[in-house]
Amino acid sequence: MSKVVVVGGGIGGLAAALALAGKGHDVVVLERAREFRELGAGIQIAPNGMAALQRLGLGEEVAGLAVGVEALRFFNAAKGTLVAEMPLGEEYCELFGNPYSVVHRGELHQLLVRAAERTPNVELRAASPVVGYAQDARGASALLADGTQVVGEALIGADGVHSTIRAQLLDDGPLTVRGIVVYRATVPMADVPSGLRSNAVTWWTGPGCHLVNYPIAGGTVMNLAASDANGTTEVFSGEPVAREHVLDRLGVLTGDARALLEHGKDWRMWTLMDREPAARWTDGRVVLLGDAAHPMLHYAAQGACMALEDAVALADEFNPADVGVSLVAYSELRKPRTAKVVLAARESTRLWHAEEAAAERRDEVMSEMSVTELFDQVAWMHAGPEPRAYEICVIGAGPRGLAVVERICANERAARGHCRVVVHVVDPWAPGAGSVWRTDQSGHLLMNTVAAQITVFTDESLRIEGPIEHGPTLYAWAKALPNPNAEAIALTENSYPSRALYGQYLRDAFARVARAAPEHVTIVTHRSKAVAMADAHGFDQGPQGVRLEDGTRLNSLDAVVLAIGHVSTRLSPQEAKAASLARIHGLRHIAPSNPADVDLSFAKPGDRVVLRGLGLNFFDYMALLTTGRGGKFWRDEETVKYEPSGQEPILCASSRRGVPYHARGVNQKGAYGRHTPRLLTxxxxxxxxxxxxxxxxxxxxxxxxxxxxxxxxxxxxxxxxxxxxxxxxxxxxxxxxxxxxxxxxxxxxxxxxxxxxxxxxxxxxxxxxxxxxxxxxxxxxxxxxxxxxxxxxxxxxxxxxxxxxxxxxxxxxxxxxxxxxxxxxxxxxxxxxxxxxxxxxxxxxxxGPPVSRIEELIALVEAGVVELLGPGMRVAFDTAEPAVVAESPFVPGSVVRAKTLVEARLQEPDLRRADDPLLRFLLDTGQCRPYEIASEDGRSYQTGGLAVTERPYLIVRADGTAHPRRFAYGVPTESVHWVTAAGARPGVGSVTLEDADAIARAALGLAPAAQCNREVEV
Structure with missing residues (x-):
């Protein structure tokens, strides 16, 4: 791993060292003082600070030192009245995940020192004053006062409010003196009057001043901190001050507050200072942390907590492969939250030091607050930083997109890898079914796989690293429907379902996955088409951006999965010529497409229609133009007959072979049976x-x-x-x-x-x-x-x-x-x-199709509704007497004339001719390329497939490099993979589901995208 230099051995610097060491990095901590020790007295550790300490593995040790206080209490000390009290018991702890604790600053610091000393890859160096830093392309150096240097891949400036590193990095001058001093002292608890020994953090407010007290050192000492808005411009840093001076300056604090002040001994004072939130914390390989980055007034009691949060966030984001980018990512993550705390602490001055009418309004508002409302006031701080959601965009919501979404949920459920995950599912059609399997299509369109052999869920036959989570096959789902339709009721294991029924299964499967998603996983559907994709900040380890047709922009994506199915392609030269001739001469040319998407109103009763192709698309057209128009098949003993409705056109069809695809054999293998290879082992x-x-x-x-x-x-x-x-x-x-x-x-x-x-x-x-x-x-x-x-x-x-x-x-x-x-x-x-x-x-x-389709074709030929022309069909356009002319050279007298030519087939996937706006955009901008297969003779064959790497199928760019945050599988990758249109079967080790698991795990396993802005060369 890498070596990191931390300048400053305070709470923030030591926490950063431990957090980085926990990630495997070597760390050197340089401290100006002769020994690692901390001045000061008590500090408050809200639940967010305790959560950070737990991340460092120190939760139990800190809990042993700290005092878990029972309440935050607010008094008007001038009047001696209790204004409000926030209980910090079970409800508070359950809400924010940890107790509210107070601890002696020195004890917490020494605990961190001991933890660092026992950590092998942390080195502590005292008496090492740093006077500046230097850096080059290889690393950053801390420049010590004695002229030596300590070099690492990165340098962390955690050297407090008077930071030397910040002075060089930002050159933003001295801190702003806020005209307030704070007096600090401690009192042995035995000397505190018994009536004032509360286990609480208590605010005593007065005009222009206030006092805070709470127990520390295991409850044996009372810590006192009193603020005085005396307008000072001098800078004090722990100078002794007489008790009489404190009592005189805070004379408006009466009653119990006065009694506490009178018991204080060895008072010292500090001037309160802060800075405006900085726009920048980084300089190449150098970054600020804690008070060096965001010095703040102590009124929010969050100074140490923010430094601890910084430490764990820095370790999470730090990437030695791209130090500068990762440091910017850390700072961009932390700046908004710390700036909010800086400003909130400053605003608290007005609140706690309010005078007369303003104080009365404050007390009135606070006294009327419920416990829940008091919790709400601090929730944004005490709950800790809102974890940035890890965002994945799945483009395509058909079976493959659904499989990836299911695998994301399953893997996060089995082993949570992120605090929050948001899965964006992009498809203009209903999620699960997508376009091809949409539920509103004709029930006459059938699948060519039996119901028991259709699934989208995993089983033990799969070779995957993710968890197995069972779900129903299409058949099992249909039989469990509470309100089944006629098709579902009649369905058997070996029935061929309609595509619409499969769409309902997919739709319900998606809903099932979404309902069962882990609590920290949110699925967001976008009923629109993706039209563009880019590195949102100009580099591929940064967030990914996807633009949708409806104007939505998803610009904070950590990973993108392309799971689209069949997309339309531009016409081939032969098809374009046919379409052009048809338009010129008043004929019709129906390009290769999904028959469910074609308006068939052109086919009038009795009209001849030429269909080129006798595959699955032909049978779809056949069904839509016969039973879809009211015709009926019936069985006479073993023979199927057809009763026309009178609305059918005459279908004149053929293909190169002149006969249709072979019927599928009646299934005798059950749901899981398959041939065991004997040679292709x-x-x-x-x-x-x-x-x-x-x-x-x-x-x-x-x-x-x-x-x-x-x-x-x-x-x-x-x-x-x-x-x-x-x-x-x-x-x-x-x-x-x-x-x-x-x-x-x-x-x-x-x-x-x-x-x-x-x-x-x-x-x-x-x-x-x-x-x-x-x-x-x-x-x-x-x-x-x-x-x-x-x-x-x-x-x-x-x-x-x-x-x-x-x-x-x-x-x-x-x-x-x-x-x-x-x-x-x-x-x-x-x-x-x-x-x-x-x-x-x-x-x-x-x-091929179910055997029933071949029986129906026989009946239609016998009824004169379908004419099979013969092998090697030739099609021409008669421009003299406009007509589509089709014939078979092997069958004399087979010539037919028609007004319409239907290309009865799907378009072959071809990235180079894709009519999909996203694929076209990616190709035009060099973000993807067609796949090429090398030959032994040194040449290569450029296919129409989308080039991807081996599993997990990263998209390959025009320059041959793989994009680390983009994945693709399914139909567009045909030629990289073979027969990508095949669906998932249960019990046979479905490649589709294995691929989905690999992609989901790879997408979830990426480091979060570096969230930073930088100049992008265009």
């Missing part, structure tokens, strides 16, 4: 990762695909053998490890003829080499293809050979991510093999 993954780290990039088709494909094929053949009633274990083991050239013979030996053999080629090009005679020929073929898919799906994802094999692709996503994420693949292989080939193949085969 942790050991093999580690080998591939080591290979990539050693500089030999992984090639997807050469290194990964053989493992994935063989794994899926083995499951297929295993299920076929089980169906035959044959033993499968021996075959599977041989199949997994056989050389490729031996596979045909092995299959033949186990009687797998050509029709039974698994074929990736057949799956990718299901029509094979078949030539279609015409449109009706293709329609007949595609209907049979769809019916076969339904049969395979209904056989299940465990018992059905094909769907069991294809579900392996889904189950292996986590393992594949571990290899390909963060540039594990060769850049060219990523572009061509993963992004260009396997990712769309994986989507086509393993993340």
């Amino acid at each position: 942790p050991e093999r993954i580690a080998q591939l990762q080591d290979q990539a780290r050693a500089g030999k990039k992984v090639q997807f088709k050469a290194d990964l695909w053989p493992l994935i494909s063989r794994e899926a094929e083995s499951v297929y053949y295993e299920r076929v053998l089980v169906r035959r009633g044959e033993e499968s274990a021996g075959f599977v083991e041989r199949y997994l490890h056989a050389p490729q050239e031996e596979i045909p013979a092995l299959l033949e030996r186990f009687d797998f003829d050509s029709d039974q053999r698994f074929s990736w080629e057949r799956l990718q090009r299901p029509w094979g080499s078949r030539e279609f005679a015409d449109k009706s020929d293709f329609t007949a073929w595609v209907l049979e293809h769809l019916r076969a898919d339904v049969r395979h799906a209904k056989a299940g994802n465990v018992d059905g050979p094909l769907k069991a094999a294809l579900d392996v692709l889904r189950d292996l996503r986590n393992e594949i991510r571990l290899v390909v994420d963060h540039g594990g693949l060769d850049g060219e292989s990523y572009r061509k093999d993963l992004e260009g080939w396997y990712t769309p193949l994986n989507a086509f085969l393993s993340i």
Whole structure:
């Protein structure tokens, strides 16, 4: 750690030394006097001062020395009347966290000296008068009177009201003499009349003067401090003064106050002085503390308390990696509070020294105050400094944002790391559901995951450092609803919920997390869009600023988490050309988007609409334009039929493959079941990762695909053998490890003829080499293809050979991510093999719609509402007779003409074309950059993903450095991570939830942002 030089061995300097030493720093304390000792008598320690002493580990020792007083009492000494009394018993202690204590200054000082002497990394040097300081880029030096220097990374000026360090740092001249002297004396308690031996701090007020008395030294001594506004301009510092002089000057104090004064012996006097609050406490590596920073009158009884608070605040903020910034942060944190105390103490002069009418008004107001109102008067001081909230902004309130918020709450509940935490959740849509899962969308839009496999809560399958806090799956939540709707009532574990129902689950999950948040964690939602982000003070260890579309500015953030989902992107050149031609010729082009966001009123009954794409978006459009318009499906024995409403358009659809995504197999794995990898094991993954780290990039088709494909094929053949009633274990083991050239013979030996053999080629090009005679020929073929898919799906994802094999692709996503994420693949292989080939193949085969959607599609084709045009659909714009013209080159007579082209797919995430204002702002200002994947040939592939580091995913700036206070995960990071749109599943070690925990812990674990202003070069 670092070495810090503290100038001044008083209460503030010693406390600072102990606080810094407690953080692991080496400290040298330089004291001018020949020994470490403190003059003076009693001081008052309010609960805020005791809290600081407890932070130093000295609470019990101080409690053994101090006297816990029972009340603060206020008398008008001129009249001899009690004006008000504030009890300091149980209610006060509970409110402010500690008792109100009084102690002999010398005893407290010696306790601090002893604590410093037993602290190995604190060195005390007496007889070391400091005459100034010097500093350079490496450190700061205390210049001693004998010409020597003591050097450290920082220098703390804690050398009292007549500070040498302040004189050099601020050069602000002498203190301001306030025309008041204070006379101090002590009286053995045995000499105090029994009627005056109260265990209280008592104020005796009179015009132009007042007396305060309280017990010290374990109650054996009464401390007296009397103020006299005599208008002095002389400076006295502990000079002896005759008792007769004191009695003469304070003659207006009568009765008991007079009796106490008469018992005082060995009176000494001091002139009261203070300064205006300073605008600056720092000079590079040098900073002021305690009376050197904020000398004050003693009327608030907070001088020692403020020095103690300074000490612990300095240690909390001090950062040897950026000394100057951390010292400014400390001073900016402390200046407002200490300035308020300085001014309050000065104002107390007017209060306690009031004359006649003003005194009567004071007494009248105070006498009418309740105990609660008296507490309120001192609460801002005695409760200690309001801890600055640690602020985190989570941008995006969908499932990923919700997961981070839940993890923040869980981690703070398990191990409180901050006094207060404020979590700002920014999203124009309702928190939890966000935009994609909003609850007001059509109930006809379904998820493609069964209800029992959907969660946002943690379980024991996760490998996380944070606590496990269970919560319901979507299915369990639906079944526990007090007032369920029809869908929730009918829902089974293997039902595919509507997106709106999932949105309700997410909304309720967010509400559950917010309700259960720890008392010190506040969640604030902002229903607006984030549009800009910056280092609020111009440096990345300082507070972060986020500007919202509604004008709100969040400029004191300690961390920002970007958890946004799909965002719109600007049209690709091909899409922009299509949109332009459509506008020119009075046609319509619907860009890639979420169908729930599209106004479909353009699609009139009977109109032909061309849809390019047969993935999940196609099925959404299909549902919205059929059952969404009043049509009905019904089941005739095993066949689904469709009854049109007459409001449907005719949907003319196709894609590159000409057939829709494969239906998901009926779930037979329950909530937690998944395929256990046989080839892509942790050991093999580690080998591939080591290979990539050693500089030999992984090639997807050469290194990964053989493992994935063989794994899926083995499951297929295993299920076929089980169906035959044959033993499968021996075959599977041989199949997994056989050389490729031996596979045909092995299959033949186990009687797998050509029709039974698994074929990736057949799956990718299901029509094979078949030539279609015409449109009706293709329609007949595609209907049979769809019916076969339904049969395979209904056989299940465990018992059905094909769907069991294809579900392996889904189950292996986590393992594949571990290899390909963060540039594990060769850049060219990523572009061509993963992004260009396997990712769309994986989507086509393993993340398709529920089988019910394929049955519905069959019914719609048979009803003439949907026309499937054939593979390789081509789309053109006829500008002579304006129309969208679509056809399949493989199907003669498939040409259709329409007025509308719908791009039935979501846009691919691409930071370079993002239409989101925040992402665009970050990119334009160099605060983020697209992710690049290096290739072995020295080139790199620039993806459209947002570049982040490895977990916990710090955002990478244009210059290649990671921003230490900004995190991002989810869809915008696609290509850094693979298949980011996948949701969290229970019981299978969800990567999304593991990521959320890592991000939350990293965000909470940062040092608070340095709260200081500095010049920013622009």
